Amino acid sequence: MTGWEDVRAEVLRRIRAREWVPGAVIPGEEALAVEFGVARATVNRALRDLAESGLLERRRKAGTRVAVLPVRKATLEISIIRQEVEARGERYSHRVLAQRMEAVPMAVAVRMGVAVGVAMLFVETLHLAEGRPFAHEVRWLNPGVLPGGVVPDFGAVSANEWLVQNVAYTIGDIAFSAEGASRDEAAALGLAEGAPVFVTERMTWTAEAPITFVRLLHGPGYRLRTMV
């Protein structure tokens, strides 16, 4: 009956009810464990969870305090474009518009952390939902990460999906912005030049080497949502 989620709920209630006000130190784990009649580990689990979600701040020796300006943490689920389309109940397809070795432009070189002019595999893809343009993808891919140096057939499986399945867990960062579509981008997506597009730029790395830089454009109507 008293699990760590119950403890979390009660702590949450006290924060909400302002029984514990922002900035104040709350009782220690041991004290709460006694009060709630649970083990200290159970309290720890609950408080750790609340700290992860930004509501509490915990420091050794200093104790646990209620965050003054809680930074809310929202989690985005970055899925394969195919999954995204299929989740809407639409049929997915994609077309490779270009694929070639190409010297990276400066903007990309900077983000990938390589010298300007280094040759990378350049892949341009149009993702379709029910045959209509859904997203336009431009990608630079470090050929060094391809197993055996063999370039896969991105016409069969999109680069997006192929990488997730074939190149191991990576770290990276993502940035979102709104931009006006360039002439080429607009043409690919069937929009007017300058139309607002939702831009996702993603850079991924292994421990040492850059893997890929992707610039993904979604046309009007696209919404990126967080999962509660």
Add this chain to the structure above:
Amino acid sequence: MTGWEDVRAEVLRRIRAREWVPGAVIPGEEALAVEFGVARATVNRALRDLAESGLLERRRKAGTRVAVLPVRKATLEISIIRQEVEARGERYSHRVLAQRMEAVPMAVAVRMGVAVGVAMLFVETLHLAEGRPFAHEVRWLNPGVLPGGVVPDFGAVSANEWLVQNVAYTIGDIAFSAEGASRDEAAALGLAEGAPVFVTERMTWTAEAPITFVRLLHGPGYRLRTMV
């Protein structure tokens, strides 16, 4: 020397090295605990962490398997606009452009889950960085959540910040999109009509009642980033 993070690192290595391929069931917690010479709880902590980040899928009785299409989970830190501006080393200020009770339009009523025409507190704010428009905010706020029914002075502390500090932990969802600025929005942000703007829409609730619906517009140059 062998903490749960070490266990996680080793499991990660095996996934990366494809010793455990996507879709395959990995050894049970007990077996891994024996192999690594740690307690089962330690293995559990490590595997739970990997499952939370989307790399493993766990089900009772079925065991733990390597995710076939790992859904990457990116965490966004949603901070107060003032913090965001100050983090850039710029001076923050804001102006309340409008504040009145107003019947919610249908689009907002639907999202807030209230009847069309219900009166909410409407607040329009312009956020400035170094005196230049940074973001335009339109907010509908349920007056029922105001302590004592008193409307705070949003000219002193922005509604954004006031709510975080005075209304307790909430659940909500956020959606991001790119749109063309309307005439009024463009005017507020000093842009041309139809210019691409980055739109953040946030809806928050307490357990039962809607708290607030916000529509936040950022002009060109704004980028929303994830933390690694």
Add this chain to the structure above:
DNA sequence: TACCATTTGTGCGTATGTATG
């Protein structure tokens, strides 16, 4: 359908490590 065996989920009490006021 009913039951059982397996596997993860979580709890308890205790002990030790570690950052830090």
Add this chain to the structure above:
DNA sequence: CCATACATACGCACAAATGGT
């Protein structure tokens, strides 16, 4: 340097979910 409070570990136990018989 020490006392404190969190961080994490261990071993055990039982609960809950669920695949299979």
